[in-house]
Amino acid sequence: DGGITQSPKYLFRKEGQNVTLSCEQNLNHDAMYWYRQDPGQGLRLIYYSQIVNDFQKGDIAEGYSVSREKKESFPLTVTSAQKNPTAFYLCASSRTNMNTEAFFGQGTRLTVV
């Protein structure tokens, strides 16, 4: 079945450690996105990529980094520079240059202790 897979579902890390969240899609979508969601709030855009080897900062990119070496994969690294990393992280993908909806993964809940 086609879809987006995020892993892990839950992640605990100590303060000061970098952590990488995985996002893989087999929908053959060009565009991929990373969002952060805090309790009771909407989604804020961290980074997005419309093509392999290219990505752009979203509204809250500070303290995060991404790579897009393969079309299927868009991993997000939460660095120690991110001051408040505990949140729910959602990955999405969509077709580029077409008016279609974005599809979401099931999310990763990151807790930094």
Place this chain on the structure above:
Amino acid sequence: EDKVVQSPLSLVVHEGDTVTLNCSYEVTNFRSLLWYKQEKKAPTFLFMLTSSGIEKKSGRLSSILDKKELFSILNITATQTGDSAIYLCAVLIYNQGGKLIFGQGTELSVKP
């Protein structure tokens, strides 16, 4: 700066009530507006609106877009407890391929 604003931020109603959720936007290179429902984890797609004045319906849910006034509404009639969720509005902008920006969401709680 591109911006999507939803109101109200939260809403409590009783089963059977009708609710209207609002979404306004200020963006460059508007392409379409999307509504999603989020119950626990992944948002699920409801509607995509591209043209003004054309209502989209799915069961008890309907939505319409006004591109002149830059807003959209999502209506839910005869609400049920299963409608309790966060409703997210997003705008797709054409920015070298596309960029999807979300509002803050409206948290709807339907009481029995």
